[in-house]
Amino acid sequence: MDSKKASRRKFLKGGAAAAAVGAIQSASGQTPALVKSSLKDEVAYGERSHYVTSVRVPVLERPSPDEFGLTFHVLTPLQDSVGIITPSSLHFVGTHRGAIVPDIDPREYRFLLHGMVDRPLEFTLEELKRFPSVSRIHFIECLGNRAKPEHKTVQQTTGLTSCSEWTGVPLSLLLKEVGVQKGVSWVVSEGSEEVKGAGSIPLAKAMDDCLVAYGQNGEPLRPQNGFPVRLIVPGFEGIYNTKWLRRMKVADRYYMTYNDYGHISNDPKVAALTFQWGPKSVITFPSGGQKLPGRGVYQITGLAWSGGGAVRKVEISTDGGHTWKDAEIRGEVHRMAHTRFGMNWKWEGQECVVMSRCTDELGQVQPTRAQVAKVFNVPPDYYHNHGVQGSDNTIVPWRVATDGSVYNALA
Amino acid sequence: MGACTMHLRNLLLLVMILGLCQLASAQSPTYGLGKTPTTEEIRAWDIAISPDGKELPQGGGTAKEGAPLYAQKCASCHGATGSGGRAPELIRSESTTPAPGKQPPCLSPCIRGANVMAIHSPYATTIWDYINRGMPFGKEGSLKPNEVYALTAFLLYKNGVIPEDQVVDAQSLPQIKMPNRDGYVLPEWKHGMPRPFPNKP
Structure with a gap:
């Protein structure tokens, strides 16, 4: 343990010396190029790595800026x-x-x-x-x-x-x-x-x-x-x-x-589902557009939140909602805040549908679309072409195909 | 002498406590920060028009006066007939009503398949307020009160809410019976209140 620490120190020291002459030995022995950055970036206000390319995009329904130059959603x-x-x-x-x-x-x-x-x-x-x-x-x-x-x-x-x-x-x-x-x-x-x-x-x-x-x-x-x-x-x-x-x-x-x-809204049932958000959650990995590279262990992870207060429990289903397991809360829980959850998961290469369900401190449970349809007395597939009444906190399912590709299971 | 001092001290304490109580009941500001605006300053800031219209300024207008204003200031975005333009539809007509099943999504409640402000808003004051604060695009706040009254009258007339010759002013605007006057329910909110929804998985 001690010798390990010492060798790490030696390594870091060597790295610092190398940096002084313009190169850092990486752990794999290759010499990475230096980050090209401005003085503004290095000193005044840091930028993220150019390898990180995650960006916002406009909503599908309306471009931003639109023809009036307005940023919409x-x-x-x-x-x-x-x-x-x-x-x-x-x-x-x-x-x-x-x-x-x-x-x-x-x-x-x-x-x-x-x-x-x-x-x-x-x-x-x-x-x-x-x-x-x-x-x-x-x-x-x-x-x-x-x-x-x-x-x-x-x-x-x-x-x-x-x-x-x-x-x-x-x-x-x-x-x-x-x-x-x-x-x-x-x-x-x-x-x-x-x-x-x-x-x-x-x-x-x-x-x-x-x-x-x-x-x-x-x-x-x-x-x-x-x-x-x-x-x-x-x-x-x-x-x-x-x-x-x-x-x-x-x-x-x-x-x-x-x-x-x-x-x-003129419907008291809808009006009561506005103002305060209900309990909500979504799996962010694996989610639509992502691809599992092969069988094996993954972390199913996502975010849960509620307008009613703190998240008390998040459950995950990997069989389209037939069975549910409690997810781990991974990090701090704050009231009316995103809460990170996750679960170890071994994917055997089978097609499956993954989804999450949030319960908040008031005991409110995130509904499926079929449950909302029942409350509003509409057919179960009604929301294929219509918006959910009030604020939409329904469960979002993702379908993992046998090749590991992930799709929106509402489609 | 000693007893007298103590008596005085107690009295002083009592006065101080009473004073504090009074302070608390009057809810005086604690921090003494900020400036007290004059009535004129507040009036200049305050563009929010209540459904009872108490903030509406002097002036008035009719649909006839509004028609040329609409053509001049609104038609280029909202369309010559109030629909089919790049900006939201303002005037609903039978010819522009889409066929059943092909209606664009609209806010609840959807009246005559429309999300047109003059049809959807429960109060005419909402139209006056929005034209005044937010139109025309790029020249917001440039319309005079008479122009806002006239444009409001024009949109209400064109949507079949008022007759063409009705004068819309601070007194008449809040009285206009809108088609969707009773078409909304306000949600209640209390701390710790769950949404009224079945909460079984």
Whole structure:
């Protein structure tokens, strides 16, 4: 053990010396070329390896930028993800109408909190940062995140969800600071982009766990994710997490804004399945478009999350849902956050269908499409051509063919 | 002398405690951060229009006044007839209604197969608010209140909601009975509330 350590030290020392003259001996004895990088990259702000090519792509249904130059919905490459944090550069992007990212000078930034309050207040970014902050890990998922038979990859079926550590001021603290008056039931938030997208959230949620956030994964928010300030509404549909937040108005009624009206339903059963995401999970490996190189041991892995709180259990089926085994939770479990799960798996070369099922802290269980169809009294194959009512948290199955190729089993 | 001091000290303590209690009940700000905006400043920021229309500005317009404005400012994206353009459909007509089974997906509830704002939104204020905040594309915020009233009237008339000569203003706009007025249910939300869905695997 000691001699092993010493030889490793010697090796590292040798490597350092070699590096000084411009080459590093790799373990295999070959000499890799040096990374070609700029001073900006080496010193100021690091780039990932050029061997890593994982990127976001626009949703299948609409190009980005579209013919108006608007970025619509852009998908996170979940198939390449490890752990639970989405790199800020790969966080999904979604805006209701499509938006051109506003260029906001943080020194000019102002946030107005007003309406049915005792003392309306206007804050600069510097002032917001003088309040006590909290950092929490939360997913954001767009209501448009719904798997379709024509989707080939997990990026297409499920890529409108991402998870970051968000840092900011609890909205409840700011609301106490302005003094919410009697009779208030809703809070309307508004962004600074060209269309000034606005949405209404219940006061109960605003006072519960929302953040007026300026930090994402240890640095300021990325422009596409709301720089310099956005709202975080943990567990709610993505649209309520207003980006480029400029104003919140405290009110005694639902405002029926453009964003609101697009998300309403006349069916109480559907309405009850909006706002808060249900328990959801998806297998990211093996998933559509990937290929198992041969028989043998693999790690089935994926992500689980719920708008209802923490993930309590994830189960995996490798026989199309006939039998289920508990997966291991691999990492930390946070409330309303992506949770990494996995399981050892030996593939014998047979065709099979793999899928995962999430149970959350409220005891809610992720449904199959057939179960949702039963609730809404439609035929079991109804969702082949229609969207699932409310937010779609149904199980996504992947079919592994005998040659190891993986396909969307909804197709 | 000693007893008197102690008495005074207790009294002082009592006054301090009472003072603290009062502070708490009045919910004074704790941090003293931020600036108090003037009423005029708030009015300038506040573009959110409630369904009761209390924030609507002075002015008004009719569909007749809106028609040339539509042709000038909206038709290039939304189409001369309000449909078939590059941007979302604004006017529903029988000729553009797709055949049954060939309807494009639309938001629930789907009325007359359409996702047209004037048909789908429960309140006319939503249309006024959105034109005012978000249109025309690339020149958002450039329309005068009279123009927004006239364009709102034009879209409502063209979708069969109001007559051509109806004046739409701050008083009449919130009163307009929209076809989908009762077509929505607001979800309730409480901390720790599960979704009402069968939770058996």
